Amino acid sequence: QVQLQESGPGLVKPSETLSLTCNVSGGSISSYYWSWIRQPPGKGLEWIGYIYYSGSTDYSGGTNYNPSLKSRVTLSVDKSKNQFSLKLSSVTAADTAVYYCARNLPTTQDGFDIWGQGTMVTVSS
């Protein structure tokens, strides 16, 4: 049973970089697409981006980012640790949210079948 667990600082200062890691247990990170999704307090869900283990840049494979966040987002994979990570630069209060990591649907990659429990990140000085 694959499980995901997010980790990282719960408080980030404005203009700094938010860094989170998602640990994948119970299965390999290889051959799947992995996403980050966030949810501001009391609001809906926003997809941030996904990454595939082998890497490249396209919807059909590799990394793909939400255009609204693309200039500030970097996703990466650490195969040796079975983890993937999110970096979001130049954060503001608008980036305050619960951040979820998730596995994309294995067959179509356009939905999410496994989610982490989420981690709350507050942007404040």
Add this chain to the structure above:
Amino acid sequence: QSVLTQPPSVSGAPGQRVTISCTGSSSNIGAGYDVHWYQQLPGTAPKLLIYGNSNRPSGVPDRFSGSKSGTSASLAITGLQAEDEADYYCQSYDNSLSVLIFGGGTKLTVL
């Protein structure tokens, strides 16, 4: 404002049937992209409820069903139970925005 439009809230009594609509456009649902549904219980992460428009993952009761037609999709819940009280989100892909998109969410209240 979300690209996929859901009613903010729906309600029903135990045992009743409720439906939640998800209205999109020709660049997402109408373009043939799949719709998925998620259930988010209070204080928890979303859980996949329906995938590929009408398929239930293992463990999801058959009280939950999904359908899609034209530029819209629907989630139906029959035999409503107190534990169904949650937020429900539809999700698809939009080819004009090149982004995986969510509806704004619908809060289900069991009366």
